[in-house]
Amino acid sequence: MEKIRLSKLMSQQGLCSRREADNFIERGWVRVDGERITELGTKIHPAQRITLDKAAQAQQLEQVTLLLNKPIGYVSGQPEPGYRPAVSLVNHGSRFEGDRGPQRFNPMHLRGLAPAGRLDIDSSGLLVFTQDGRIARQLIGEDSEVEKEYLVRVEGRLPLKGLALLNHGLSLDGEVLKPASVVWQNKDQLRFILREGKKRQIRRMCELVGLNVTGLKRVRIGKVRLGELPLGKWRYLGPDETF
Numbered sequence: 001m002e003k004i005r006l007s008k009l010m011s012q013q014g015l016c017s018r019r020e021a022d023n024f025i026e027r028g029w030v031r032v033d034g035e036r037i038t039e040l041g042t043k044i045h046p047a048q049r050i051t052l053d054k055a056a057q058a059q060q061l062e063q064v065t066l067l068l069n070k071p072i073g074y075v076s077g078q079p080e081p082g083y084r085p086a087v088s089l090v091n092h093g094s095r096f097e098g099d100r101g102p103q104r105f106n107p108m109h110l111r112g113l114a115p116a117g118r119l120d121i122d123s124s125g126l127l128v129f130t131q132d133g134r135i136a137r138q139l140i141g142e143d144s145e146v147e148k149e150y151l152v153r154v155e156g157r158l159p160l161k162g163l164a165l166l167n168h169g170l171s172l173d174g175e176v177l178k179p180a181s182v183v184w185q186n187k188d189q190l191r192f193i194l195r196e197g198k199k200r201q202i203r204r205m206c207e208l209v210g211l212n213v214t215g216l217k218r219v220r221i222g223k224v225r226l227g228e229l230p231l232g233k234w235r236y237l238g239p240d241e242t243f
């Protein structure tokens with residue numbers, strides 16, 4: 001069996017992200033079959049046993065994940081000219097008063113905090129930021145099957161077979177989209193549940209069937225709901241919550 005780069009295998013096994021893996025290896029916090037590995041780029045057989053030292057496990061326990069109700073006009077990832085990144089909304093004063101999490105806000109919680117998924121500038125709703133590579137991989141990894149749920153306000157006339165096509169049968173960027181769940185919420189609003197997240201996917205799907213999106217809000221990621229989180233506010237992912 002062909003050997004695989006240790007950091008890649010650690011990510012595939014859900015131990016951490018590849019970036020974290022390299023950091024742990026450099027610090028001597030990774031063992032393979034009981035032997036400490038400190039050289040970046042080391043390759044091993046997939047059947048070999050990888051373990052993390054307690055120091056690495058302790059660092060992972062300190063990592064935080066935040067939930068933000070992103071307003072329209074903020075970009076979820078890298079800042080664009082004239083627009084603010086959504087992470088700029090995360091500060092002591094904008095924490096949701098109803099957050100009952102045990103953590104006290106610490107500016108160190110912003111270090112290495114990255115969005116786990118995109119939500120375009122014209123959309124609002126649930127956006128996840130995390131320091132934990134395991135959560136990032138769960139939500140946006142190539143093999144992620146975590147559901148994302150959206151409420152989508154539309155204009156236009158949906159063809160007879162349009163709803164069926166939205167559920168399955170459309171292609172974007174030369175690829176057939178995964179089956180979705182799309183139903184009417186009311187006369188001008190659709191509820192989308194997706195298991196993938198191509199750029200501006202819902203808007204482009206609607207365009208293909210003659211609909212124009214006038215409002216888009218993400219209300220759920222996996223088992224975590226937006227709930228009562230106010231617009232522009234954030235809270236910590238609770239210790240009892242999982243995606």
